[in-house]
Amino acid sequence: MRTPTRPARRVLAATVIAVGVTALSGCVESNRPAEDSAAGTECPFEADESVTSTVRIAYQNIPNGDLIVKDQRMLENCLPNANITWNKFDSGGDVIQAFGSNSADLGLIGSSPATKALSAPLNIPMKVIWIHDVIGKAESLVVRDESINDIKQLAGKTVAVAFSSTAHYSLLQALQDAGMDPAKDVSLVNLSPDKMPSAWEGGQIDAAWVWDPTLSELLKSGGHIVLSSEDTAKAGKPTYDLGAATTAFIDANPGFMTAWAKAQNAAVEQIHNQPDEAAVSIGAVMGISPDDVKSQFDGYEYLTAAEQAGPDYLGGKMAKDLQDTAGFLLAQGGITAVSPPQVYEGGVDAKPAEAAAQ
Template identity: 55%
Template sequence: MTQSRVRILSLAALVGAAALALSGCVDSGRTDNPDSEQGGASGECPVEVNEEVTTSARLAYQPIPNGDLVVRDLGWLEACMPNAEITWDQFSSGGEVVRAFGTDSVDVGLAGSSPTTKSLSPPISNDLQVIWIHDVIGEAESLVVQQNVDAGSLPELEGMRVAVPFASTAHYSLLAALDREGMTPSDVELINLSPDAMLAAWEREEIDAAWVWAPTLQQLLETGEIVLSAADTAEEAPTFDLAAATTAFVEENPDFMEVWTAVQNEAVTMINDDPDTAAASIAVQLGITPEEVLSQFDGYLYLSASEQSGEQYFGGTLGQNLIDTADFLVTQQEIDEVNPPEEYENAIYTDAIDAVAGQ
């Protein structure tokens, strides 16, 4: 099922004003990648500033082209909560973020729906709340085969070396695709590689295929071809890039959560209504060109707070999506057992999204 990007509909005057204001926040000529900095630009807060928030927040982000990178690049959290202490740490996959939650190293972090579900389930059982959907994953995560490998379908990869970051949404999509073909993980040689390690293994021809996301996906496509994508498995196994936070942090910092959600919503508005400005900002964070970012946007669906608060997501079926993911993961022996349904449903935090959606 191919996902198309959504254009957020709002009052024309508000959109025009927001686009004008936001476009002034990004210097499209910036080329530095501020991995060691809190943000690449000092942007003005796009929502109401809250000086009463004084908490310390440790944020885990990933190099994925979504609103989280806009927020980081423009320094919106720092501008909107000037008295908070905010630190950002980069991770290569959702599995790494889950481990960071397990060691109490982060408070809020981006992880895919599969690793998030795994984190909520035994034996890990982290006490987390799902707080935001950064994106719905489509063709942005795909299975790529080396050009010199004679395989045009998943069954033709039987016995071959397939790399994927374990406990990621890509891993979940691959398992779902194998299951749909009547295959098991043992029918291929699965190799656990993070995206940053995958490119070197690909160039040395140590792997035959890989299921991964941007920007590594685009690098592999220079000498590879797509066989499948998450869009092909979306009907039976939809995947998302989610934001999660520890339950303790959410309960202790409701004001922080509302501001965090509000600026994420502003970033989604920028991506959908002013993609050139958003791409310029994300390009700095990813170290690629804005044109490359724009091409990657089409592989994702970006949802506003009002869309996320509806019945299809936080207002209804998102909890069931986590349950369905857990049901599948237990059949693949990725988790020990599935929690009672209410434990997944109770892990959906709606207060901040509902507040922002109602503004």
Template identity: 45%
Template sequence: MVRPFALLAAVALAVGLTGCATTDSPGGGAATGDPAAPAELRIGYQLIPNGDLIVKDQQWLEKALPNTKIIWSRFDSGGDVNTAIVAGSIDIGLAGSSPVSRGLAAPLNIPYTVPWIFDVIGDNESLVVRKESGVTSLAGLAGKKIATPFASTAHYSLLAALADAGVAESSVQVIDLQPPDIQAAWTRGDIDAAYVWTPVLAELQKTGTTLITSRQLAAKGKVTADLAVVTKAFATTYPEALSTWLQQQDKAVKLVRSDKTAAAAAIARQLNLSPEEASRQLDELVLLDASEQAKPEYLGTAEKPGGLATNLHAAAEFLVGQGKLEVAPDLATYQQGINPAALAAAFPG
């Protein structure tokens, strides 16, 4: 189990390691003379086949913000993104709904908000067991070693799946590994099962059996998503740059719908996959354009925050029940943690 003080210790170390960096603005660089454009925009991305990789591949941000240096930094989990945000290393990042639910809660209280939903997680995040284990149901996992990145959406989904099946967490050995390490441990035969996301998931499924997917858990009320988080300092200082960023993300979703071949090719280049495999993985996610994100079930509006806040609050309450979070903040904390106003500013009318 990872206690909050362990994550705080990691944050303190990260702050110490980055303390020598000099910044003159929330964007991480000297002023450009243009109040609408930061000198730098530092983005934390993950290898997830959604619109963010299309924006990166097509260099749309670089073209839309020619006076800003765009710095892309890869992370393996939302927990790492939380640490980087607290350390002041990035301005915008991708984190799953479970890490964001933790990030907005004490003791972290990370000063960021959610202006965009990268994707609603579906079949791209699943629990897979080795075929030779003979396990065919969740109940059969008792006594097995299961790997997942702690404090991630996969970790949350694993706990939810076990609880729903009546399998005590104490009856299994849950191991904290990042996706690349999960693949290596699977290859060595060190683990029996794993709850993880693509592209590592796709490799495990070649020799494993899928027991449950996050899409199936969503149908049971345990919805997970990949969210954008932006520091309050950046959003306040550079609202026009944030609007530009949001517009590129919407452009990527629309490309998936209008020219899936081009979208899959862009993702394939970023993940070093065939276009066919990238297209298949893309189909496992639910992508939402700007108009859909403003609906009541998602971000909602500034006047009436949407269902995402309720989902984050429910996740926090579940994590408290599992002993992974000490206290769940009230719903208002999560309503304040989502940022539909930024979306409305980027897409007026």
């Protein structure tokens, strides 16, 4: 979704209410048979009955620890007196709109949407609190024409991407690095991943920068990969799937935030040490096989709480990465102004990761 201009900001709340209704109606539950349900999984750390938070979590179908936490009901088992609702969203742009309209408290967003949220004209009071994954080959530019093997050959073609997503940021970066003008040399179409396969089959798009499971679906339909987010990261523009929450929720619910980070860290450790079990849970939520999930793990890097709390990530460099992303987005017209450095520094909170690492 395009970043709203200042006049459009007045209707942001109404737009988000509609998005929120769509997300609520589109919730995806585990497709695991009832007898194999993970609902009875024990809390991986000491449960805390004192936490009574009410939280609305925005999740996306991306193969990382967040889906393990959801499927195995870690939060529900660890915080039995909390009121927890999971709502599915299709992109980080939708999630930050939900933050802006107070229809979500905590959720998964990419580093590009996070930057937009902390920049003008949105200026949403929220903080990055977790790194669900560092994006690599999992987000890629898939092309229909087998003769095209360089992004420059997409001149005059129609390319689909979810606007305001990390994929959108990587695509714009790749076009710029190739000396192309995204506004003139290609036709960019804003499509959510679930809409891309039908547009692909109908010949309405020539390429798409997207993530799994849509990426795999387009590859099976005759596409091939030309570039990936791993390539743009090597060019100095890394992208992440992040956990973020509104500042008001963080301040009012410190106990929940600590337990949430501990659950996320337990899920990361499960991916590292018990990938088969992790793949079953992720596949149950996404509706794909565990084998398909495991094949996607290589496209991401999953960091433990201790790694995240360090100076290379939440404990230091993340704020600079967001500020650098803002500079690029400003040049592309994605935001109207880069916020002062202290805004991005204040927009990153390493305390939940630090608590989970203890």
